[in-house]
Amino acid sequence: MTTLKQRLAAGERLLGGLLRLPSETLVEMAGVAGLDFVVLDCEHGPADLVPLQQHVVAAQAHGLGVLVRVGAAEPALVLRVLDLGADGVIVPHVDTPEQARAVVAAAHYPPLGERGFATYSRAGRFGARGVAEHLERSAETTLVVPMIETPEACAAAPEILAVPGVDAVLVGPADLSVAMGLTTGAADPRVREAMAQVVAAAGRAAKPMVSIVGSVEQAGTAPPGAVIYNLAHVLLHTLRDLASAR
Numbered sequence: 001m002t003t004l005k006q007r008l009a010a011g012e013r014l015l016g017g018l019l020r021l022p023s024e025t026l027v028e029m030a031g032v033a034g035l036d037f038v039v040l041d042c043e044h045g046p047a048d049l050v051p052l053q054q055h056v057v058a059a060q061a062h063g064l065g066v067l068v069r070v071g072a073a074e075p076a077l078v079l080r081v082l083d084l085g086a087d088g089v090i091v092p093h094v095d096t097p098e099q100a101r102a103v104v105a106a107a108h109y110p111p112l113g114e115r116g117f118a119t120y121s122r123a124g125r126f127g128a129r130g131v132a133e134h135l136e137r138s139a140e141t142t143l144v145v146p147m148i149e150t151p152e153a154c155a156a157a158p159e160i161l162a163v164p165g166v167d168a169v170l171v172g173p174a175d176l177s178v179a180m181g182l183t184t185g186a187a188d189p190r191v192r193e194a195m196a197q198v199v200a201a202a203g204r205a206a207k208p209m210v211s212i213v214g215s216v217e218q219a220g221t222a223p224p225g226a227v228i229y230n231l232a233h234v235l236l237h238t239l240r241d242l243a244s245a246r
Contacts, residue, residue, distance in 0.1 A: 004037055004065035004087045005143045005167060008208050014226040015219070016067070018212065020045030024058050026231060031062025039067045039228055043092055047077060053084045053122065060085065067143060073099075075106035082107060083121035088143025090170060090210070093150075097159040100146050104165030107144045109135055112165050143167050145210050149175035154194045157201040168225055169202060170210040171195045199223045 008014055016037040017030045030038050038059050040052060052068070059066045068081040072093040081089060091103045105113040117134075120127040124134045144165055148154055149172040161169060173186035173195065182188050186195065202209050208225030214233040 003141045004067075005141055007036075008143065008168060008226055011208070011224065013224075014065075016065075016226060016228045017231045018069075018228045019231045021048065021051050021055060022046075024055060027055055027058045027064070028062055031059065031064045035064065035229075037065035037067060037087070037226075039069055039090060040086075041069045042077065042081070043069045043071050047071070049080055049084065052081065056085050056122075067145070069147075073102070075102070078103070078106040079116055082115070082138075082142060083118065083123050085122045087141055088145065088167070090145045090147060092147040092172065092175070094146035094148065094160060095150055095153040096156055097163050100160045100163040100166055103146055104144055104163060107142055108165055109138055112139075145170050147172045147175075148198055150179040151176075151194060154197050157198045158205065161201055161205040161207050166207070168208045168210050169198060170212065170228075171198050173212070 014036040016039055017035055018039045018041055019026050020041045027038055040055055042052065056066050066086045067088050067090055068086045069090040069092065070077045070081065072091065078089050089107055094100050094103060106115060107113060109115050109117055118124060119129050119131060119134045123138070129137065145168050146160055146166060147170045148157060148160065153160070157169065160166060173191060176194060177183065177185045177188060177191050180190060182191060184191070186192060199209055202223070209223040210226045210228065211222040212228045212230055213219045213222055214230050219227045
């Protein structure tokens with residue numbers, strides 16, 4: 001079976017949805033609708049591990065890949081969400097290659113990283129996988145996506161992308177805008193210029209981008225890689241349209 005990581009590395013355009021717990025029904029709807037993956041947001045939402053596992057199970061039952069956005073500098077949470085069977089992690093506020101290396105270390109087993117090893121987790125099929133098989137499967141599956149959210153991180157994008165084990169990068173336009181002292185988000189030309197700097201660095205490194213968007217139109221203009229629909233934005237916009245029909 002081709003993994004989410006392999007599909008992204010092969011240049012496939014992947015479509016996903018960003019949601020927060022509890023949203024099991026939205027997870028199932030994303031699978032029924034034909035999306036490729038979901039992102040469970042534990043940075044700006046609950047990070048309770050029991051419901052998180054239930055969402056991972058629901059996603060995988062519908063053939064969806066699962067990425068989890070953890071908080072900044074949370075290696076213990078990275079370990080736990082990967083043990084629950086997530087395909088990878090998105091890690092916010094990575095400003096330097098040193099921080100990117102720390103993210104890789106938390107997500108991967110030795111020799112690439114220093115993640116604590118166990119086969120009796122859900123990811124190890126509760127002990128049904130042997131050591132060698134679990135190591136091989138984890139290496140094939142585990143996606144590591146640092147988020148670039150400051151001007152300093154944009155400038156360091158080539159070095160961050162060059163860190164072994166970094167599979168793609170995601171620019172957080174809202175945080176980037178605020179870090180630049182702006183309130184206009186991705187629409188501001190200065191923010192778009194900084195984001196373009198990262199896209200160019202990814203192109204030179206032959207690494208895909210991961211982009212958060214709010215519409216099909218925005219998805220159509222996103223750089224090569226994966227696209228994440230912000231489902232809160234999409235649903236609020238849809239509900240407002242429905243409420244306007246009076």
